[in-house]
Amino acid sequence: MEKRAELYRGKAKSVYATDDADRLVLLFRNDTSAFDGKKVEQLERKGAVNNKFNAFIMEKLEAAGVPTQFDRLLSDTECLVKKLEMIPVECVVRNYTAGSLVRRLGIEEGRELVPPTFELFLKNDALGDPFINESHVISFGWANAEQLARMKALSVKVNEVLSALFSDAGLLLVDFKLEFGLFHGEIVLGDEFSPDGCRLWDKETRKKMDKDRFRQGLGDVIEAYEEVAVRLGVPL
Ligand code: ADP
């Protein structure tokens, strides 16, 4: 496999073409952003931690029957993935109230949601990733009804698998964001799963162990990511 031109430089990752038209290289950088790119910092070791964290989670999900983009790790900060035609929608599952849900509905943080909620946001930084509903996805053609149903079912499945995995490591999976794409017509999980795109709280103390440490200026951001990785058994 040969790495070729940079196709896209995102806020946290860079995407490269390869000599295989069906494969991309994802490079996880140390850049950390919040508030739709308005707060940006470099956090030492983050690229490597998230790359290895993501590989570990994607392999667990694949083993549980969730089709993922993940092929293999290439280096500390790079992995080889299937090239997906990305669907510009973020799927968010919540087990406890936090973040934008708390702000939008004016409720307290940390209330358990039974059953978990499923929300959709349009991936558009300029508009602040607006909240959308299922009919928008279909009417604007971002995905068809069947694809959307599959994205929702896979999001629920991811929640079941990962809630159990994190619970065994003494962590609550509060919420998370997924992005899906199409690979030869099939819905496949893309992008990444790392503490950058989910909320994780210590079960006993409810200490935040995710990107909220960066958003809220709580400090020890990467130290918390590394502690989560160690608790899960991710080889760093
Ligand atoms: P952002 O675009 O939000 O700044 P990143 O820095 O994480 O995010 O950039 C990664 C980009 O690559 C995102 O736009 C994401 O949708 C896209 N992407 C992730 N996985 C794949 C994949 N398997 N195939 C094609 N594109 C992907």
Ligand code: UDP
């Ligand atoms: N999230 C993400 N990228 C986004 C927006 C949200 O990864 O562009 C994740 C976020 O880390 C959290 C979940 O999705 O785990 C729900 O985020 P929320 O809607 O509460 O928005 P936030 O307040 O985090 O911006």
